[in-house]
Amino acid sequence: MAVKDTILPISEMSYPFPRCDRTEFYVTKHTTLTSVPDSTLYSMFNRNNVKEMPRDNRARFFIDRDGFLFRYILDFLRDKQLSLPDHFPEKERLLREAEYFQLGDLVKLLTPKVTKQSSLNDEGCQSDIEDSSQSSDLVRTAALDKKSGFITIGYRGSYTMVRDNQADAKFRRVARIMVCGRIALAKEVFGDTLNESRDPDRPPEKYTSRFYLKFTYLEQAFDRLSEAGFHMVACNSTGTAAFVNQYRDDKIWSSYTEYIFYSKFASALSILYTAQLPMQEEVLVASGYLVFYIAKCIGLLGSVK
Template identity: 55%
Template sequence: MALTVPGTQGSTYPDIVELNVGGQVYVTRLDTLTAVPDSLLWAKFSQSSPEDLPKDSKGRFFFDRDGFLFRYILDYLRDSELFLPEFFKERRRLQKEADFFRLPELSRQLGEEDSSLAEDSAEPEDAELLSPATTPSSSDRTPRSPGSTSGYITVGYRGSYTVGRDIQADAKFRRVARITVCGKIALTKEVFGDTLNESRDPDRPPDKYTSRYYLKYNFLEQAFDRLAQAGFHMAACSSTGTCANNDPGEDRMWTSYTEYVFCR
């Protein structure tokens, strides 16, 4: 069965619709896209002709919006409920997407959650009066929710440095060119968000794994901070190194590859 657009004889939408949202491909039912009356997607797919909507090179309906955050828009359209992962950092951006797609109830829920989180994170006015004995220890802190997603993320980088002929000379380090990220798609996107460059592996679904993503910056500390904020802990690390020149009369160029394994 397909939906016929009023006033456009012979113009129909298929029951299964393919979307390209900011480079991310989604496949869903037409009933899902039109689940909320007066929303932008409802208007596009019930009041417009398929010929009126922009398409990509493969014929998918194209929307120039945040492809990562659209998964939550689609989840809301399916269930009329909002479910976000723990440590989700993109509430304000998701609220902006909800406003664009004309989903006022979703936008309201995001605004309320954002306000409640701000209140919970506010420090008490008398925090400075607490003595060391009354300051909560790490063992007293609320543990991570058992229902949160667990898994592993591996962060790797390749670096090189030159050691001069003079033993006393300092090693000359070269800037790390790229930090790679390996793990489950959904988990890596939850942690690194829009700092994750997906151009080398753009079309894999969230339930699959990748070893081709890399970060848009090259400071390991930034990656470690994000992982720590998301509740990850380092489980292991390994490193290898090779020397490209063994001639004692020449500078030695060393190349190393290091991986850090984090788990939650």
């Protein structure tokens, strides 16, 4: 926080200072707020306009915007760089705040991130929809870690139908083994053999149906699940064959099969993830940050010359 050398004089207000139970307060330099010419904040804190802004008896300015997201606006004004937490869910709202404050460079940095997040959310039929806030994510993580876990293994297989004198040529063909379930459980069981390219950058408490294995041996997948304490509880299969009038020696029978595995133990990775949360909170507090609820008003302390 900046040391207040001089506070701007309090002007007479034409309307009372708004009250809000969840107001957030920030302290910064006047040069930081006016570091981007032609921005909304530059206009607000221009020497000709600052006297017209509402303030309380402690010389704190009031701006009716999103108090939680303003910290990222302020960080950008300090060094002109964008730094967001991993899996930050409020990129679109932060983009709207950047547009309101007329910060063109920040808008350019956020636009690709919002586009990427929107494209991932559009695949809701394959993956669950992102939660609206980080706080709800943490609550769900704590609840999920106490429950048992399911993993579904699916594959499309085929057999080549050949003449009887070539029976030894009938081999099982597996094109790809798909993995569905909670990401933390899947990663613990399959580790580096899990291909995440179809559903990247997902937090461990989320679910997916778009992962697949880098190998194509079913028994290898079963061994890994068994070693991790999973047991098969159900399976199903559907099959199709070529039409009779289309039958040829090279035609194949194909099927899609799913195996559902269940473990009654919470994953070690999930327990580790939960155990790290208090440590993360301590680091944040030690760095001078506090965890706030999202507020709709901000109080800016008197600026420094």
